[in-house]
Amino acid sequence: MPDKVIPYYIRTPSESDGLIKSMILPDCTTRTIVIGLDCEWNYSVGSSPRKVAIIQIAYKVLMYIIGHYFIISIHQYNYIPPSLIDLLKSPQVLKTGRNVTGDLNKLKRDYGLSYCPGTALELGSFCRKRGYIDNGTASLSEIAESVLGSKLKKQNRDSNWEAQDLSSPQLYYAALDAWVSLAIYTKLANVRTIGKLVQNRASKEAFVSVYPSDQCSYPVAFGVVISHQ
Numbered sequence: 001m002p003d004k005v006i007p008y009y010i011r012t013p014s015e016s017d018g019l020i021k022s023m024i025l026p027d028c029t030t031r032t033i034v035i036g037l038d039c040e041w042n043y044s045v046g047s048s049p050r051k052v053a054i055i056q057i058a059y060k061v062l063m064y065i066i067g068h069y070f071i072i073s074i075h076q077y078n079y080i081p082p083s084l085i086d087l088l089k090s091p092q093v094l095k096t097g098r099n100v101t102g103d104l105n106k107l108k109r110d111y112g113l114s115y116c117p118g119t120a121l122e123l124g125s126f127c128r129k130r131g132y133i134d135n136g137t138a139s140l141s142e143i144a145e146s147v148l149g150s151k152l153k154k155q156n157r158d159s160n161w162e163a164q165d166l167s168s169p170q171l172y173y174a175a176l177d178a179w180v181s182l183a184i185y186t187k188l189a190n191v192r193t194i195g196k197l198v199q200n201r202a203s204k205e206a207f208v209s210v211y212p213s214d215q216c217s218y219p220v221a222f223g224v225v226i227s228h229q
Contacts, residue, residue, distance in 0.1 A: 007171055013080070024093075035178075036059070036185070042162055055074055093119060094119050097140075123181055132147050140152060148183060159173070
């Protein structure tokens with residue numbers, strides 16, 4: 001994540017409502033947009049997980065730098081910002097991340113926040129279909145190493161995410177997953193899906209993969225059609 005980028009640390013619902021309404025929602029009125037999304041909550045071995053404490057959102061790429069980071073301290077809110085509800089429910093907003101479906105479902109269980117079906121974009125499946133990883137359940141760090149060339153360096157997973165004021169290391173850790181998720185999606189957005197069976201003659205410049213048999217799950221070679229005989 002760029003060193004000089006400071007996330008918006010949003011501790012009131014009114015501030016959250018205003019920022020989402022002014023910086024994200026206007027863009028999805030005319031086109032589909034993609035946000036990186038992640039959540040953190042406190043948990044300990046032997047006890048039930050607590051409610052989601054913070055929601056992390058990354059949005060908008062400017063010259064390969066994610067432009068906006070939002071860390072929403074939802075556990076401190078006395079009401080849910082309407083713009084956050086609109087953001088999650090919008091069919092024009094794709095949410096991407098590692099196990100983003102699990103995070104969205106937890107938000108629904110914890111706060112009644114529904115999301116539009118079909119807008120959860122799982123990074124593992126997304127990257128596997130493009131040949132960057134073999135296992136769709138790979139960790140975000142493993143996916144980042146394959147796609148971006150570097151593993152994540154993270155040390156604060158067991159922090160107290162319900163603290164009144166999060167520390168700078170906590171804010172960096174929290175923003176990192178959302179940033180990396182969107183950076184991975186952005187890099188592969190125009191990479192074509194591989195592994196679809198060719199029913200008819202493939203067109204020139206089509207990407208193709210070769211499987212040793214129809215029972216094999218992984219290709220042994222990749223290529224592109226340059227001519228037809």
